Amino acid sequence: MSHRVFIRKPIxxxxxxxLLLHQRSxxxxxxxxxxxxxxEECKKYINRCKNKDYEGLLIxxxxxxxxxxxxxxxxxxxxxxxxxxxxxxxxxxFAEQGLxxxxxxxxxxxxxxTLNLHRVEANIQPKNTASINLVKRLGFTQEGFSRRYxxxxxxxxxxxRWALTVEDWVFK
Numbered sequence: 656m657s658h659r660v661f662i663r664k665p666i667x668x669x670x671x672x673x674l675l676l677h678q679r680s681x682x683x684x685x686x687x688x689x690x691x692x693x694x695e696e697c698k699k700y701i702n703r704c705k706n707k708d709y710e711g712l713l714i715x716x717x718x719x720x721x722x723x724x725x726x727x728x729x730x731x732x733x734x735x736x737x738x739x740x741x742x743x744x745x746x747x748x749f750a751e752q753g754l755x756x757x758x759x760x761x762x763x764x765x766x767x768x769t770l771n772l773h774r775v776e777a778n779i780q781p782k783n784t785a786s787i788n789l790v791k792r793l794g795f796t797q798e799g800f801s802r803r804y805x806x807x808x809x810x811x812x813x814x815x816r817w818a819l820t821v822e823d824w825v826f827k
Contacts, residue, residue: 714758
């Protein structure tokens with residue numbers, strides 16, 4: 656269990672903090688993700704987090720409560736599939752400190768214990784070595800390659816498909 660970070664759901668008032676994080680980290684995130692860069696987009700994101708098929712989780716620093724990063728579980732399916740897609744990104748200020756690994760670990764605990772999902776997938780661009788190393792350290796297995804999978808910053812990009820099931824997850 657992490658003592659350096661905790662996770663929480665975003666609240667309406669978080670839009671300003673998220674906007675600053677996104678703007679400050681814009682070049683760091685490119686070309687991997689394109690988070691909301693306007694007030695309207697940040698507010699839409701927070702509203703989307705209220706949907707039943709989407710869980711947005713803020714990874715926050717335990718000491719000062721600053722938002723370290725974001726973990727999103729999208730397209731949450733139940734019944735026979737019990738799956739979600741995991742996306743995440745870090746604030747450039749907190750990059751390479753191991754905080755995201757701790758935060759994603761908490762998000763995975765939440766995914767498997769609270770949401771009772773069986774499987775989570777992370778689709779990552781092949782050259783995003785930091786993200787690939789993160790999922791490897793967390794026990795994900797590479798399952799495939801998807802050509803021109805997601806449109807990011809106006810360009811269709813290839814992705815590797817990584818997955819983790821509850822049977823392979825170690826709750827810590």
